[in-house]
Amino acid sequence: MTGIRIALVDDQALFRAGVRMLVDSQPDLEFVGEAGDGVQAVALVERVRPDVVLMDVRMPLADGIQATERIIGDADRAGRTPPRILVLTTFDLDENAARAIRAGASGFVLKDADPEFLLAAIRTVHQGNAVLAATATRELFAHVGRGSGARPAPAAWSELTPREREIFALAARGLSNTEIATSEFLSEATVKTHVSRILSKLGLRDRVQLVVFAYEHDLTG
Missing domain, CATH: 3.40.50.2300 (Response regulator)
Structure with missing residues (x-):
């Protein structure tokens, strides 16, 4: 193999x-x-x-x-x-x-x-x-990123649902799917689906790029 x-x-x-x-x-x-x-x-x-x-x-x-x-x-x-x-x-x-x-x-x-x-x-x-x-x-x-100034969020950000923005914020803080599921009382499969949709809507390749996106657009709070 x-x-x-x-x-x-x-x-x-x-x-x-x-x-x-x-x-x-x-x-x-x-x-x-x-x-x-x-x-x-x-x-x-x-x-x-x-x-x-x-x-x-x-x-x-x-x-x-x-x-x-x-x-x-x-x-x-x-x-x-x-x-x-x-x-x-x-x-x-x-x-x-x-x-x-x-x-x-x-x-x-x-x-x-x-x-x-x-x-x-x-x-x-x-x-x-x-x-x-x-x-x-x-x-x-x-x-x-300190002192560089945040760029305005792109139009695609407005396509995220309120729930997806909540999941985005937790993922941007570095929480794993398991940790997000525990925090939000969701199944890991549901969290994985949310993250996948978020990445697709924002045109991001993976969760590391999600972290980059969050800091560049000051969406980490």
Whole structure:
């Protein structure tokens, strides 16, 4: 049985070797390729079609943000599902990580995270549950957004029902479907349906982009 297909993009050969060994040690994961810069990353993804890409931000030739935009754009134009992209960053509050998520990445993990956390993050995004460390993601966007001024909410915001806005607010605070269900006395299936409709109406790819949207339009209160 084929496991989750993982590609790694990082300009440090020693780091790549360590991650490759970690992934290869897991029976449900399959390491399918690596690249050392953003230009190579685009070609690698086109060639091996991974399920999840671990993407460094700071790299030569093309950085992780440019590579993320290109990979997702190429997949969209080809009419295929893009891989989930996990940003690898050295710093807790890194504006480049925020920019990568705006470009379509599904979340970020610290390079010095425990191996178990990285493995859990890979499996989580592969399942479509994009918010990995919701609190960290929230703090990141609160940090980079200070003083920049909120943009007015787009017309699509008015299409959300009052109930959907309630669910939106809880998801923007980083609550999981289980936590929202408990808080609102709903089933998890109902919450999942609400979240799916919210993402569709707002044209968002996943819950991480929902958090970005909330901070950019000052809808976190």
